[in-house]
Amino acid sequence: MTVHNEQDWPGGLDVKQVRVARPTDRLTEVVRFYRDGLGLAELFSFQGHAGYDGVMLGLPGRSYHLEFTQHVDGSPCPAPTKDNLLVFYTPAVDAMMLMVHRLTAMGHPPVEAENPYWEENGAVTIEDPDGWRVVLVPSAGI
The missing domain is CATH 3.10.180.10 (2,3-Dihydroxybiphenyl 1,2-Dioxygenase, domain 1)
Structure with a gap:
């Protein structure tokens, strides 16, 4: 390798x-x-x-x-699967939780991850307004 x-x-x-x-x-x-x-x-x-x-x-x-x-005419914007992910690795749990709290206050609470790997490693999954999922991972958890 x-x-x-x-x-x-x-x-x-x-x-x-x-x-x-x-x-x-x-x-x-x-x-x-x-x-x-x-x-x-x-x-x-x-x-x-x-x-x-x-x-x-x-x-x-x-x-x-x-x-x-x-x-201007719109777009079909097909719905993503629950495992289409954009993953952000944060420097620490506190940094991750700041984003989680902001997003939750905006009406985007955490959702259950499709793949248990993420939650097993301390990550939080949140859906954007189109249903695409963002995973926030504390670097110390990986």
Whole structure:
């Protein structure tokens, strides 16, 4: 097994930024969940681009972004499975619980994880406004 320095990309994969994008019919609510609830920074937004509005969220100073778009005509936005996950590793339980409390106060309480691994390791699973699941993991638990 080859172990790479986590600062290095694999050979032949010369990438400087990673963005995960998905559509939503609830752009305002989804942005509020990830920005105000989780605390991700709003990096950029646009309106009216070929019928799309969108917002990019990410970790400040990092090259990892989430992009949410909404089309003026709507989108089918198929429901995710309970095991489609976006996982955030937090530095400590206190940091994780701060996010859990904020999201719960916003109407997004924890839900039971599909895979028991997460709860066995102290993680908390929460659904965003579209039903996509976010797992918050205290790094000490893994």
